[in-house]
Amino acid sequence: MTEIRSEPIADHDPVTGAAAPTASEATEPAKGRPEWAVFAGLAGLIVVLDQLTKAWLVSFLAPGQSVDVIGDWLRLVHSQNNGGLFGLLRGQAVPFALVSLVVVGLIVLYHARSGRSRYLSITLGLLLGGALGNLIDRLRLNYVVDFVDAGIGGLRWYTFNVADAGISFAVLLLLAASIWPAVSRRPADDA
Numbered sequence: 001m002t003e004i005r006s007e008p009i010a011d012h013d014p015v016t017g018a019a020a021p022t023a024s025e026a027t028e029p030a031k032g033r034p035e036w037a038v039f040a041g042l043a044g045l046i047v048v049l050d051q052l053t054k055a056w057l058v059s060f061l062a063p064g065q066s067v068d069v070i071g072d073w074l075r076l077v078h079s080q081n082n083g084g085l086f087g088l089l090r091g092q093a094v095p096f097a098l099v100s101l102v103v104v105g106l107i108v109l110y111h112a113r114s115g116r117s118r119y120l121s122i123t124l125g126l127l128l129g130g131a132l133g134n135l136i137d138r139l140r141l142n143y144v145v146d147f148v149d150a151g152i153g154g155l156r157w158y159t160f161n162v163a164d165a166g167i168s169f170a171v172l173l174l175l176a177a178s179i180w181p182a183v184s185r186r187p188a189d190d191a
């Protein structure tokens with residue numbers, strides 16, 4: 001007599017055909033070493049783009065000057081932010097530089113302990129690049145050069161730069177990971 005075994009059918013990703021993680025796999029951190037090349041490469045790219053765009057802007061605009069790019073909706077303006085993100089706590093560049101140094105250390109430490117997740121390597125790389133881009137300005141100039149001014153009429157968003165954009169996008173990715181934890185826990189091989 002032939003024995004018939006019944007095994008549960010694993011869910012498979014329709015694109016890759018790989019088995020979907022079980023509930024226990026989805027809640028535990030990805031194993032392996034973090035992707036340092038992705039992390040450092042993206043952080044370096046953000047820093048270089050940030051510093052190049054700031055140097056380009058200050059080469060043709062004096063502080064306070066602006067030029068329209070798309071009418072009143074998008075302008076380039078040479079702004080010197082001696083406060084924090086979005087201009088908060090103005091006049092506190094030195095304390096923000098010290099805090100930024102601590103944050104840089106924490107980002108690197110967290111990445112070292114995060115396991116193999118391309119999602120976290122990208123997210124933390126964006127965050128590190130943004131933190132370093134603005135830290136360089138604070139240490140070198142005692143203020144951060146901001147230049148992208150978007151809005152309609154008197155309703156404007158805070159003036160920002162490439163480093164701020166990297167930080168903001170990283171925060172959105174971290175928020176997404178907190179809502180959908182499995183996104184950040186997939187090993188880099190599966191991403």
